[in-house]
Amino acid sequence: MSYFRKHLDLIAGYQPGEQPQDGQYIKLNTNENPYPPSPLVVETLMENLRRHRLSYYPSPLCDELREQASTVYGYPSSWILVGNGSDELLSIVFRAFLGNGDRVLYPYPTYTLYRVLALLQEAIYEEIPFEKDYSIPEKILTDQAQLKVICNPNSPTGTFIPTPIIENLLKNSCCPVVVDEAYVDFAYDNALSLLKRYPQLIILRTLSKSFSLAGIRVGFLIAQPEMIQGLLKMKDSYNVNWFSQKAATAALQDLPYMKNNVEKIKQTRQEFSQAMTKLGYEVLPSEANFVMVRKPGEGLKSEYLYLKKNWILVRYFPEWPDSLRISIGTDSNMQFLIHVLKNINKDHKDDL
């Protein structure tokens, strides 16, 4: 006998990428940043750690951090909700708009957490395949639903939908539209400018990627104040701990540091994409800190396993067996990966 609500027994939870904690692997599987966060983060924590009263609850709305985020994103604090990672913010959004039988639409393939969050709400998810050129599917523009989600740049493809198309989507949608911009600092544009005109627009940001702070779990939801007020009802009172509030505030004070790392990663992305193309892979054009490489019709599981045996972790999704998603590490990380992949090709040839 199960104690759980019936629909829960039928679903599996989200499976995050492997997170070995011993630091032996070159981790290119969960889109972390190969560079450390701004030195200001550790300095600020060192300075404050002995002074702060850890025995007291943190600021429920992250007042200081919201102020800092406000200067970065260009909207007042009342437009910003801070989350324990943007995963928590996604969970809040799905719970706020989707109940039993409600519909959520998003292009496919994308972040598989959306499906899990829909299932947890007993909602119906419609995964609309991207057009062949990874542009937005017509059905997403025209169909009505209770929620639409666009991961932009998209994971795992790395592809980007231009802002005018996002605006077109908003013009055609009465329901809340989430634009999950986890990777947008690596792209050439973003949707922030649309917020003023579209009360149903919800933009998500995270410090996990461009700011090199996956370890602290801080994400932002930016939307009009009325939207924020409604979503706040779902939020745990003290959802962001003191450390993370402090670390995030410091990181946002050092934008040039982040932007410099982003430029390095974009350069590496370009060189790596060229090298993988030379190796015979189809490489999707990426605006993120990862690339999806494909051998359409072939299985790439053996490549994934071979890389892992050589202490390189990349992301293999059983759902898309002819593809690998590879995070952009340092230049030497990527050169080593290419070197190892060349050997697997050699081994395979020797087998013949």
Add this chain to the structure above:
Amino acid sequence: MSYFRKHLDLIAGYQPGEQPQDGQYIKLNTNENPYPPSPLVVETLMENLRRHRLSYYPSPLCDELREQASTVYGYPSSWILVGNGSDELLSIVFRAFLGNGDRVLYPYPTYTLYRVLALLQEAIYEEIPFEKDYSIPEKILTDQAQLKVICNPNSPTGTFIPTPIIENLLKNSCCPVVVDEAYVDFAYDNALSLLKRYPQLIILRTLSKSFSLAGIRVGFLIAQPEMIQGLLKMKDSYNVNWFSQKAATAALQDLPYMKNNVEKIKQTRQEFSQAMTKLGYEVLPSEANFVMVRKPGEGLKSEYLYLKKNWILVRYFPEWPDSLRISIGTDSNMQFLIHVLKNINKDHKDDL
């Protein structure tokens, strides 16, 4: 027009106690610990901060912390789920067992978050008044529901239900039963020993109270492994950040420090309770790190405001206007509070 699910428009979120961040108040309103956490916490963080790669995701299941918690609570890691504070764990539990129209039972008055979490799930909450002596209401024992919750020691009353009565409740209940033991380190007993025999039992613990770590947001849910496996589906992948995992592990390594603080607080609680009785208040017998003081039939809002004017924050719940919940601070905190209250009595007399 609202974008939100209909039931959400009708409810208010949970209102946490005031959290001024400037440190000027004597904070006796949210049951924080007046003593700092074990020095081992800050030492461990200082040692690890420069070495750790904050750019990487933390352990999804808090492996190292679960191991340490396992030695403290006496159950294997597979019996333990770590949460971003026990508020997150409560939210997970309510979402796992309650849907539209399902029933949750709990004694009243208690932690008002339970009501909000039930409303968010469109569930029906039945708040069964405690017996006059604050023992468990008969109806909680006998009625069937989808979920029962016992805050033990209870907030805001501080009263405690003995373990054999909790066992009696479990014998009579087919549904999951949450025993929220946030304050149990200040009590003479706890329900951990019942876990082996009752697969529906869920025990919650937190580091926010006895371990002086409200700032780091770490709670534990302890239950049989099958229960843990089901609840994991609801959990965000990386719900506890790296800092908090590290700080919590260190705190659990220094139990004698925590126990020493608990003894001091219990001593202060006893002295404060006697002094308040002398001042003419009814003081409920407390097994927690706070006491509820009452003047049945009178309003205590003016006392709350007068204390606040004198830089002492206590908790006034508009729902229970003849009561105040006062956290136990240091001896001198409590002596100052008594001193201030004596003045309000004097002022009032002068008014006559």
